[in-house]
Amino acid sequence: MLLTPEKTLFVRGSTPVLLLADVPIHDVLPVLNAPDGAVPRCEGWSIVSKLTLCVVDGPGEAGLVVPAVGAAVLDGEGGISRPGDMADWCADTEQAGGAVVLSLDQLPEVLDWARLLGSGSARGGFVPSLA
Template sequence: MISPEQVRLVSGASAPILLLTGAPVHPALPALRLRDGAAPALDGWSVLARLTLCVLDGPGDAGCLFPTLGGAAGPEQVSRWCAEVERAGGALVVSLPDGTDPDGPFDWPALLDGRSHGGFARAAA
C-alpha cells in the first residue's frame, strides 16, 4: 500500500493519468517513451479504479494499492477520474522516482525522456 500523497489523478488528457512518485513498482515498470505520440501498452498490468481505492496490478508480485480519497483529490475529482478510466479502458501510468512532488508543476516532455516509467494499463474488469 502506498500513501495518497504519492499519487496524483490527472483528468482531462487524452487518457486519464495515474501519476505515482516514489512507488515501489517504479523499478518493475518499463521506461516510458512515447512511440508515434502514444504510450506503449503495459502488458500484464491492469488498473482497478474505484472511488475509495485504486489497485495497479502487475505481473507476479508487482503492484500497489492506494486509497483514492484522503489525498489532494476530492470525491468529485476521484469519481470523474474513475469514470474516465472506465471510458478509456484504462489509464496512462507515469511513475516518477523518489523525491518528485506529485502535486508540483511538470515538464511533461522531460518526464518522457526515460526518467519516468510506465505505459498504458488496461482497466480491470
C-alpha cells in the same frame, strides 16, 4: 503494498493519468520514452479504479493499492480539481478503458507532458482496466 496518498497525483482527461512517486514497483514497470506522446501499453498490468481506492496490479507479486478518498485530483491543465472529482477520474478511466500510469522519482511541480514522456527516467505506460 499500500501507498500513501502523498506519493500520488490523479490527472483527469480523455486518457487519465496516475502519477506515482518513489514507489517499490518502479523498477518492474517498463522504461517509458514516448516523446511523440504515443504511450505504449504496459503488458501484464491492469488497473481497477474505484472511488475509495485504486489498484495497480502487475506481473507476479508487483502491485499497489492507492487510497483514493481525498487524493489530489488535477484537471488536464494541472489545476486542482474540486472535491469529489475522484468519481470523475474513475469515470474517465472507465471510458478510456484504463489509465496511463507513470512512476517518477518525485511528483512534478508543473505538469510538463513533453518532459515527463520524453525524459527516459519515467517508467510505465497505458494500463488497461480490469473488466
